[in-house]
Amino acid sequence: MFINPLILKLEQRDRLSDDEKRVLESAISRVRVVEADEDIVHEGDHPSESNLLLDGFAARYKIFSNGRRQITAIHVAGDFVDLHSFLLRAMDHGVLALTPCRIAVVPHTMLERITAEHPHLTRLLWLNTLIDGAIHREWLTAMGRLSATAHMAHFICELFLRLSTVGRADGDTIQLPLTQAELGDTLGLSTVHVNRVLQELRKEGLIRWQGDALTILDWERLKTVGEFTPTYLNLQHEHR
Amino acid sequence: MFINPLILKLEQRDRLSDDEKRVLESAISRVRVVEADEDIVHEGDHPSESNLLLDGFAARYKIFSNGRRQITAIHVAGDFVDLHSFLLRAMDHGVLALTPCRIAVVPHTMLERITAEHPHLTRLLWLNTLIDGAIHREWLTAMGRLSATAHMAHFICELFLRLSTVGRADGDTIQLPLTQAELGDTLGLSTVHVNRVLQELRKEGLIRWQGDALTILDWERLKTVGEFTPTYLNLQHEHR
DNA sequence: TCCGTCATATAACATATGTGAGTGCGAGGC
């Protein structure tokens, strides 16, 4: 029950046997809650368990000495925020709760057992981290070669799609509980420029954003502006 | 014998049994050579084998409609340039040979067999793709929050270290067979600005770059300028 | 009720980086 959003996500990519679902559910040792603005994992930690987000928004981030910050990933329900720590061991970045987060904790010993006994499930967990990598690559191209406006449009398209695949979109609107400063740290922009860019998208009639509710008014044009094609999210169902 | 650089790389991160080394070597179905400026894999392909770089330089890249290009990774000897295609199936980007490349070809059927029969080896291959991801994250922070000069310095530090771990550094100098245009596509800069930034690093006495030979004249200051700390490369030896 | 805090919004100005055009050099082809 707990793990539902992950199973939902994996089943979009490949078939899961009942046995595999059971293994996934029983891999959870406990569920915990982390308050907004608290770290889920600290940079430099050597964790012995990984965190699966059941509800809420989280961000992976790195901080520089002088306080500048870069967010390298936004995570939503169904995402393993630090599955890689199972093999990487040391956290090379922190993970922050952007909203209150409900989290399923999976001990690394359970992951090791899965790799020993369930090859297909192992491949699907591996796949999960590979999709993270694909998203990172897409973000790299967006940062490197898109204008700030296009980058923002691209980001919104991606987040909308990812939320809708885990049943977290309501028609054309999603919850976007990020401040403009956090958006800036995500896109590599100053907060002032984030504001300018949002104004522009609003003026063009592409989005509406009031409070936490972001609604896409013109999906086609937003996709065009952000040069967005979702193949990198690997939403096809295939045997893996 | 062929696979040497990969084994070298993996053994820096964990112990490999003789059996595992044998399995890795026998996973290679053939060795091929790709000329400079040719694709090793095309975007959109559904490959049935993965490519392990034995010699040469390769780049992963995405192209936009209007010709702009972003390179999302530079690969050197010992790197699996598209191990992820084993599970991702469709290539969401192309892989280009920057120099003539000698490549070991590993059929996905062999990888599937490794995941079925060799859990520890599977984890090490998984680890390989996780390190790719860690590098992507580092590049994201560099693109988002470093100046062009710092970004360049960071890139040079990283490449130097990665080459030296596979025995491809000669003292303080490495081969850097990239044009300034390719460097620009890597860092998200125009070629003109790449040139400016290189002049600056040279004038400051941090590097020398003549022909393909890049030598680091002042490692400490280059690291400082690029805000480079190599933990993300996961060079520690640990059980995984 | 008032006061601090935090987020959004704007403005004026500064600057890093991009653009377009052009030079010169060296390597390889014929």
Place this chain on the structure above:
DNA sequence: GCCTCGCACTCACATATGTTATATGACGGA
């Protein structure tokens, strides 16, 4: 021995984005 051609390099100029500062409104605590 000449002619391309690609690449490094430069210059003048354009512009996207950053910086600093201030105003405004929502909210929660005392």
